[in-house]
Amino acid sequence: MKLVTAIIKPFKLDDVKSALKESGVVGVTVTEVRGFGRQGGHTETYRGTEYQVDFLPKVKVEVIVDDADVSGVVDTIVSSAGTDKIGDGKVWVTTIDELVRIRTGERGAEAI
């Protein structure tokens, strides 16, 4: 089992969600996050005073998948979240040691 984590642009969340659903993914967790990368931030002006906003809003998408589905899910996220512009975000995969469905107590791949 793997945890696929993606940081994407907030306005691409709908596209990513639809694409994942279409590909058969049954569960996704999202978190609103802030961060900075190569995109840099933007400035805001209040009464002539400029404020630098370094941490831009992004959405973190987390999907738990069976080993066999990892590359498919990663590809789906990459193709649906991309805009070809700087700031599109990243996707990474980590290994899950244990997984339990709270309702039934099922463990491992059964619980996905």
Next chain:
Amino acid sequence: MDSGNVAWVLVSTALVLFMTPGLAFFYGGMVRSRNVLNMLMMNFWCVLIVPIVWAVVGFSLAFSGKGGFIGDLSWSTLKGTLFQIDEASGLPIMLIAIFLATFAAITPALISGAVADRMKFSAWAIFVPLWSLLVYCPVAFWIYGGLFNGEVTGWLGKRGSLDFAGGTVIHVNAGIAALAAVLVLGKRKGWPKEGHPPHSMPLVMIGTGILWFGWFGFNAGSALGANAVAVQSFTNTFLAAAAAGLAWCLVERIKDGHVTTLGAASGVVAGLVAITPGAGFVAGMSSIWIGIAAGVICAFAVSVKFKFGFDDSLDVVGVHFVGGLVGSLLIGLFADPVALKGTFSAGLLKGGGLSLLGEQALANGVTIVFSFAVTFALLKVLDATIGIRVPEEDEFSGLDVSQHAETSYNFGEVTMGRG
């Protein structure tokens, strides 16, 4: 007693009262989310305590008798004022007293924007009534004293200086007091390096709308009757605010590249401040010129604090002091007794000489020196006795929790249970 006049001033009283909550939102949106309630409460505190002090003794000190410097106690506790009629307006003195209570309440409230994010609420609670008695009442008497006893005997008003609804007495007075207050209080931690951007611009816009609405009572109500002067004041109030909002937007567009909501809101308030002293003295399109002047000058004045290093959190000096001063001095140019069928002096551009401008400068100069000195001394005394600033830790965690044991926005599911 003319029922139309009484009705208009009663309505105006409610309109002006509404301005203080409006100011609370205007300021509250501009502070960070951890200090909103403190900002709202500093303003609400003024409508809780000032009208009481005003009814007991403040109104009498600010308006009664025939002296030059301070009133007597003849109208204290408002005794006998219900059936005592002011001859000029035909209104009961009690109506004038309660109308002016709302002015007395909003004046110290203006100062709250400067001391935002760091003043102890207990110190503010004591400062407000004391400031009202020691600063507001005397200055009001100097300009208006005796007015409702037949003629103005206050020494500045008697000389001929004009202040229709409180440009000098309210805005210049509170604005310079705000400067004194921040000098005693000191800068916020991290200012000016760390940003303190507004947490809710929609709240600021709601506050601006309420202020604009209420300001019709402030200025047109100050005609103390439903008459031609009230109509002119109402018109001036509308036009000056719009012109100043436009002017501020234009300055921003040229200087910083964008037209901002905060700029529009600040411009409107600057215009309202600037037309206050002259609302019933200027006519024609003078209000538009006064608005433009206030919008442009205040848009630049708000950056002065960075140059001189005083942390006037929400620009009370840049908007109220500067806007009030601009409007008050411009009466010296635009006052138009012919158009208003009044008996006051004419401004320089309306056939008068320089004398009115001189009187305006004197009244503001005296107010600036007096208000600054007494406010500075009062806060020094409070600082030495009860302390006026919150501990650094409370400043960091926010004044809502540390001063009021509340949180502004309880979003999210992880909240609290009963202790």
